[in-house]
Amino acid sequence: MVNFTLTTATAISASQPLAASELAHAVGADTAWVVQLVEVGILQIETAETQPERWQFSSEDLQHALEVRRLERDFGVGLDAAALILDLEHEVRRLKALLQAHGLR
Amino acid sequence: MEFKDYYSALGVDRTASDDEVRKAYRKLARKYHPDVSKEADAEQRMRDINEAKDVLGDKEKRVAYDALADRVARGGHPEGGFQPPPGWDQGFEFHRGPRQGPADHADFSEFFSSLFGEAERRDAARQNYKARGEDHHAAIEIALEDALNGAEREITLRAQTVDAQGHPQWQNRTLSVKIPPGVHPGQFIRLAGQGMPGHGGEPPGDLYLEVRIAPHKLYRVEERDLYMTLPVTPTEAALGTQVQVPTPTGGVVEVTVPRNARNGLKLRLKGRGLAGKTPGDLYLLLDIALPPADSDDARKAYEQLAQATASFHPRQHLGV
Numbered sequence: 015m016v017n018f019t020l021t022t023a024t025a026i027s028a029s030q031p032l033a034a035s036e037l038a039h040a041v042g043a044d045t046a047w048v049v050q051l052v053e054v055g056i057l058q059i060e061t062a063e064t065q066p067e068r069w070q071f072s073s074e075d076l077q078h079a080l081e082v083r084r085l086e087r088d089f090g091v092g093l094d095a096a097a098l099i100l101d102l103e104h105e106v107r108r109l110k111a112l113l114q115a116h117g118l119r
Numbered sequence: 120m121e122f123k124d125y126y127s128a129l130g131v132d133r134t135a136s137d138d139e140v141r142k143a144y145r146k147l148a149r150k151y152h153p154d155v156s157k158e159a160d161a162e163q164r165m166r167d168i169n170e171a172k173d174v175l176g177d178k179e180k181r182v183a184y185d186a187l188a189d190r191v192a193r194g195g196h197p198e199g200g201f202q203p204p205p206g207w208d209q210g211f212e213f214h215r216g217p218r219q220g221p222a223d224h225a226d227f228s229e230f231f232s233s234l235f236g237e238a239e240r241r242d243a244a245r246q247n248y249k250a251r252g253e254d255h256h257a258a259i260e261i262a263l264e265d266a267l268n269g270a271e272r273e274i275t276l277r278a279q280t281v282d283a284q285g286h287p288q289w290q291n292r293t294l295s296v297k298i299p300p301g302v303h304p305g306q307f308i309r310l311a312g313q314g315m316p317g318h319g320g321e322p323p324g325d326l327y328l329e330v331r332i333a334p335h336k337l338y339r340v341e342e343r344d345l346y347m348t349l350p351v352t353p354t355e356a357a358l359g360t361q362v363q364v365p366t367p368t369g370g371v372v373e374v375t376v377p378r379n380a381r382n383g384l385k386l387r388l389k390g391r392g393l394a395g396k397t398p399g400d401l402y403l404l405l406d407i408a409l410p411p412a413d414s415d416d417a418r419k420a421y422e423q424l425a426q427a428t429a430s431f432h433p434r435q436h437l438g439v
Contacts, residue, residue, distance in 0.1 A: 080256070
């Protein structure tokens with residue numbers, strides 16, 4: 015067993031966001047794929063910045079990108095269908111949390 | 120190490136066509152999807168079927184796997200479990216598909232790695248493939264207090280590494296992770312250089328840890344907001360009162376329960392949730408706890424309350 019002690023651990027946040035290339039690398043894709051996700055509205059760009067090199071992404075964006083990759087891999091869905099499935103998944107999770115909050119689950 | 124039967128993992132025959140393999144995989148992927156599956160081992164089953172599909176869905180790997188399965192069937196299982204025979208894959212070639220690399224395989228079994236891991240690296244080396252190592256993903260569950268205040272936690276990961284001869288192997292790594300204060304569920308912590316090894320002398324990838332918060336005895340976490348049930352007596356709810364409430368950071372705040380507060384009323388303590396660009400709130404859900412009528416005094420008090428509120432009909436809307 016090998017032990018490491020880490021000093022470099024950063025939380026992906028507004029002050030330490032991911033660049034488009036970093037987001038792409040994190041999910042095993044390329045920057046052009048990230049651009050497509052922005053175009054179909056799966057990823058939101060806060061500013062009207064048009065240069066992908068200057069885009070910034072949050073942990074939530076990384077989560078969405080990972081989910082889309084899984085949908086592509088598991089079911090071969092297109093990005094528009096993935097966007098809809100993602101919306102429905104999140105709605106299901108929100109409603110389940112609501113049920114749990116009211117002790118119904 | 121056990122020999123894995125990928126055909127039974129997908130529930131298909133050895134003669135199944137590519138289309139049948141794909142259909143079987145998609146059916147199971149839907150069944151074990153985390154949002155719909157009620158199976159306790161859904162995550163593991165999903166990993167198993169992904170691994171089976173990776174092999175059976177790839178012509179080159181499937182042919183090699185079938186040939187190996189035949190050899191194993193003829194020779195039986197050796198003592199101490201399965202080990203791939205030396206040179207088992209001679210005459211076969213495996214290629215990295217588009218958007219397919221060791222990161223996709225990081226969750227796969229030792230069995231898969233022992234069969235295809237080295238071959239994939241050989242293929243990459245043949246192509247003079249140069250690239251930074253793939254990023255790796257895992258989850259870390261921490262206590263709410265650790266999310267708020269930061270903490271140092273040890274995690275053990277089973278990861279693929281490369282030995283001195285360039286052969287991939289599985290190794291347990293224990294990492295001491297400093298969790299920054301103020302993280303919330305779903306947030307990713309990035310550990311630079313702790314991902315998969317690089318190719319052709321390029322640097323390794325990063326490790327992303329997804330934060331999960333362990334269930335807490337008082338608070339329930341929803342994104343950055345916290346929810347706590349606040350029990351009050353019927354008297355406190357009816358007449359209003361001041362109650363002391365513990366905050367997750369260890370302090371105590373005084374909260375006003377308004378008069379005629381109903382059961383389930385939500386009181387918000389702004390900014391007392393998890394930190395962030397917009398900090399979360401702490402919600403207190405009022406739960407009116409009835410004192411038991413288990414003494415003469417208590418019963419008398421309830422009877423007096425009934426007389427004093429005789430005009431109150433909670434079931435009037437039922438019309439009976």
